[in-house]
Amino acid sequence: MAGIYIYSDKGPLAAELVGFAKTTGKAVNIVTFDQNSAASAAEYGADKVYLLAGDSLLVENNARAAAKFLMNEEAELFLVGSTPRGRDIAARIAGYLQCAMVSDVSSIVINDGQVSTERMIYGGAVIQSEMIDGMAVLTIPPGKFEAASGTAEIATVNINADSRVSLITTAPIVKKGVDISAADKIVCIGLGMEKKQDMQIAQDLAQVLGAEISCTRGIAEERQWLPQYIGISGETVKPSLYLSMGVSGQVQHVVGMREAQIIVGIDINDKAPIFDAADYGIVGDMFEIVPLLIQEIKNI
Numbered sequence: 001m002a003g004i005y006i007y008s009d010k011g012p013l014a015a016e017l018v019g020f021a022k023t024t025g026k027a028v029n030i031v032t033f034d035q036n037s038a039a040s041a042a043e044y045g046a047d048k049v050y051l052l053a054g055d056s057l058l059v060e061n062n063a064r065a066a067a068k069f070l071m072n073e074e075a076e077l078f079l080v081g082s083t084p085r086g087r088d089i090a091a092r093i094a095g096y097l098q099c100a101m102v103s104d105v106s107s108i109v110i111n112d113g114q115v116s117t118e119r120m121i122y123g124g125a126v127i128q129s130e131m132i133d134g135m136a137v138l139t140i141p142p143g144k145f146e147a148a149s150g151t152a153e154i155a156t157v158n159i160n161a162d163s164r165v166s167l168i169t170t171a172p173i174v175k176k177g178v179d180i181s182a183a184d185k186i187v188c189i190g191l192g193m194e195k196k197q198d199m200q201i202a203q204d205l206a207q208v209l210g211a212e213i214s215c216t217r218g219i220a221e222e223r224q225w226l227p228q229y230i231g232i233s234g235e236t237v238k239p240s241l242y243l244s245m246g247v248s249g250q251v252q253h254v255v256g257m258r259e260a261q262i263i264v265g266i267d268i269n270d271k272a273p274i275f276d277a278a279d280y281g282i283v284g285d286m287f288e289i290v291p292l293l294i295q296e297i298k299n300i
Ligand SMILES: Cc1cc2nc3c(=O)[nH]c(=O)nc-3n(C[C@H](O)[C@H](O)[C@H](O)COP(=O)(O)OP(=O)(O)OC[C@H]3O[C@@H](n4cnc5c(N)ncnc54)[C@H](O)[C@@H]3O)c2cc1C
Pocket: 123, 189, 190, 191, 192, 193, 215, 216, 217, 218, 219, 229, 230, 231, 232, 233, 234, 235, 245, 246, 247, 248, 249, 250, 251, 252, 253, 256, 266, 267, 268, 269, 272, 284, 285, 286, 287
């Protein structure tokens, strides 16, 4: 069946890609490789979920069969969640199909069979627009589209997986801290905060707001105060509220949070670029402003 095909090993991201695909009016199909993923994917609002059942769960072994399936179905576009596994299978499938591939796309427009995409390059300083004729494979990070929901039927298709790669062992990645990409409210600290003990003020604000704490790259990588940071090389977040303290708002940071519903920036420098991104800007010393803010929120 022609239409848009979707794969993501992260279920919520698959639902976001369905959310976009449904806006095109084309048939929307999800591809999965195991029964559990197929069962979850059946709730993401697609028209159909295909379980490509082979005897391997490895991307390396399934990509060729998946490419053949997409070709047989005359898929018009293959959208893949931009995760390590997603990027791996996307590249392999684009290679087998000998079609265009664009990675980490932030916007997609389909017009008369032509696909126009936008994505950030040069560390987020430039947005590159591309136009593709015919079949394309696109990888898309989380947080770009609203997730869809709804029930779909599951069709099982037997595939001949390669057996050239064997899995020897697996070990879980132990992720430190909360999953900041799923946080509804975020208090973000930047290098304007100089002493680690001052994080207490951010924690107090986060507590009254019911928010999680995150930071800029320097806080995480140089000072190692927190495990995860927001930005082009960190996490992409889409909270209802993002509030920064001592974050200058460089583009590499802002690209990771600019889709927050409400952005509040507190910075002592009235020329800080955070104020270009912010819905509400407070110019002043965070150590004076934040205690007042906490008190006001408590009064409410
Ligand atoms: C290839 C590349 C990728 C990168 N990726 C990322 C990324 O993913 N995420 C990321 O965050 N960065 C990233 N960076 C780094 C980025 O360019 C900036 O250097 C960084 O975001 C700045 O962090 P900051 O805002 O914490 O610090 P600064 O830019 O130093 O800003 C500190 C701010 O605090 C303010 N301030 C100081 N004292 C106070 C006070 N008492 N009260 C209120 N405000 C105060 C200052 O006025 C200033 O605006 C990347 C850089 C490169 C080159």
